[in-house]
């Protein structure tokens with residue numbers, strides 16, 4: 001039995017007729033599976049209802065044979081370890097428990113029933129400043145939480161930012177996340193996006209992750225030049241997302257991946273006419289080639305663009321702004 005796996009308790013009687021509580025693990029038959037929500041490279045996410053409680057979940061189904069054949073076992077374990085590490089923040093999809101049968105692994109998770117931020121953005125074309133500020137703040141608050149627990153997402157993009165039934169952010173897809181080696185000291189509360197300071201190799205960003213490239217439009221330059229991601233790589237992606245919410249398209253997009261990568265490493269992008277000045281200043285301080293010179297989470301929180309935002313748990317209790325386009 002995995003830790004915390006037992007998710008149900010059933011009353012039975014033992015041989016002497018004494019009542020005993022039996023810990024039972026849920027299985028496929030405890031759920032009614034509904035529509036397919038999304039397809040990953042080696043998984044499918046399906047909406048499902050717990051037959052006993054009626055509660056709705058998203059269940060990520062992974063085909064064991066395919067995972068082994070494609071040598072993805074490592075990624076499945078990284079995703080599970082990451083989800084088990086990021087359990088108490090409203091901005092991260094929560095993993096309730098896992099089970100398996102002959103051919104599949106099942107992760108039972110929060111259902112983000114309003115779907116992908118990308119889908120909503122496409123319907124709106126663009127977000128106005130107030131909506132961009134609100135969604136930017138919830139995404140940043142979640143990045144701050146992930147980084148404080150030594151997790152780099154490495155593939156942040158509007159497809160991985162989901163929305164729950166109240167239209168609050170739920171970040172997902174941690175199969176390509178990087179868990180930084182446990183920092184020597186407990187993570188400080190003002191963990192910044194820059195290199196881990198205070199460790200023996202001061203200044204050298206000792207905690208870098210190796211060899212993984214995310215989705216072309218959001219990949220950071222350091223990932224393309226020296227193959228290493230750091231916390232600031234997530235803040236590069238954050239800058240691309242803020243730009244995209246207001247402009248309706250990502251800053252770096254070309255005919256193919258190679259040309260997109262070229263634009264990124266040459267910092268080749270322009271702001272559309274009428275792009276708000278304060279947001280432009282923020283994006284310009286995030287889309288910086290040198291990760292050490294990119295704004296850290298703390299500096300972003302104090303940027304004028306987020307002046308009216310109350311950070312912390314209050315942010316998640318606020319009513320979400322009515323979605324309006326930036327015309």
Ligand SMILES: C[C@@H](Nc1nc2c(c3cc(-c4cn[nH]c4)ccc13)C(=O)N=C/C2=C\CC1CC1)C(C)(C)C
Pocket residue numbers: 037038039040041043044045058060079093107109110111112113114115116159160162172173174
């Ligand atoms: C990014 C992911 N897509 C999705 N992953 C998850 C969804 C999800 C929901 C909708 C949706 C809901 N309503 N309409 C669409 C569309 C896509 C989704 C969800 O509700 N709960 C957990 C999820 C993922 C958990 C994962 C960390 C393990 C890919 C494309 C990889 C399948």
